[in-house]
Amino acid sequence: MSPSENGTSVVSCIAALEQRIEAACLLADRKRSEVALVAVSKKKPATMIREAYRIGLRDFGENYAQELRDKASQLTDLAELRWHFIGPLQRNKAQHVVGQAAVIHSVDSLPLLERVDRLAQGRGVVQDLLFQLNISGEASKSGAPPDALPELVQAASSLSHVRCVGLMTMPPLGASPRIAAPLFRRLRQLRDGLLADACATCVHLSIGMSGDFEAAIEHGATVVRIGSLIFGERHS
Numbered sequence: 551m552s553p554s555e556n557g558t559s560v561v562s563c564i565a566a567l568e569q570r571i572e573a574a575c576l577l578a579d580r581k582r583s584e585v586a587l588v589a590v591s592k593k594k595p596a597t598m599i600r601e602a603y604r605i606g607l608r609d610f611g612e613n614y615a616q617e618l619r620d621k622a623s624q625l626t627d628l629a630e631l632r633w634h635f636i637g638p639l640q641r642n643k644a645q646h647v648v649g650q651a652a653v654i655h656s657v658d659s660l661p662l663l664e665r666v667d668r669l670a671q672g673r674g675v676v677q678d679l680l681f682q683l684n685i686s687g688e689a690s691k692s693g694a695p696p697d698a699l700p701e702l703v704q705a706a707s708s709l710s711h712v713r714c715v716g717l718m719t720m721p722p723l724g725a726s727p728r729i730a731a732p733l734f735r736r737l738r739q740l741r742d743g744l745l746a747d748a749c750a751t752c753v754h755l756s757i758g759m760s761g762d763f764e765a766a767i768e769h770g771a772t773v774v775r776i777g778s779l780i781f782g783e784r785h786s
């Protein structure tokens with residue numbers, strides 16, 4: 551058993567992370583309560599989620615639709631747990647996620663948005679979601695181009711079972727905080743523009759992972775998505 555598969559270690563990792571988040575908030579002159587921590591549990595067992603929940607974490611992020619469905623069914627007793635779906639979402643997998651995830655962070659196309667709306671309607675819920683943007687223009691990545699945003703926001707406001715609550719982006723794999731910072735800044739400008747005009751509910755900025763969350767907090771993150779610093783490295 552590696553140290554990170556042991557519950558005590560999840561607890562101490564969260565304590566160390568919490569100190570760094572608090573320090574980053576202090577530096578950025580922000581309140582700790584302005585930044586929600588989503589613990590990214592993809593590829594980690596439900597037992598580790600239980601450990602984190604036991605010491606107070608409530609928000610957990612998953613990347614794969616079936617994995618979310620399976621873990622949710624193992625953890626139904628954790629009444630206050632909120633799932634965040636953060637991975638690329640295929641339209642034919644969306645039924646595992648809509649209504650199950652409190653927030654879907656990765657809506658990046660009109661057809662996907664419409665599919666989510668239809669599924670949410672069928673379940674009698676309004677699905678909160680973030681639009682994921684590909685700010686760096688990197689070819690291989692998911693996320694809509696920023697110029698598609700007005701159309702997406704317009705569409706969301708005309709649909710009755712989805713609600714846009716913010717924006718998400720992911721820097722290129724392995725990018726340093728220095729590379730990530732201008733992308734975060736750009737996302738924030740886009741969010742501010744929507745808030746002032748087209749979308750009053752678009753409050754969240756879902757940015758920041760294990761390698762760059764301090765920079766993300768400096769640039770206005772309201773949600774950080776952190777996996778390996780809590781649960782250890784993933785071996786796929």
Ligand SMILES: *Cc1c(COP(=O)(O)O)cnc(C)c1O
Pocket residue numbers: 590592613636637720759760761775776777778779
């Ligand atoms: C895996 C993942 C994370 C967490 O990454 P870490 O570097 O382990 O903190 C955050 N966001 C998304 C979209 C991810 O896929």
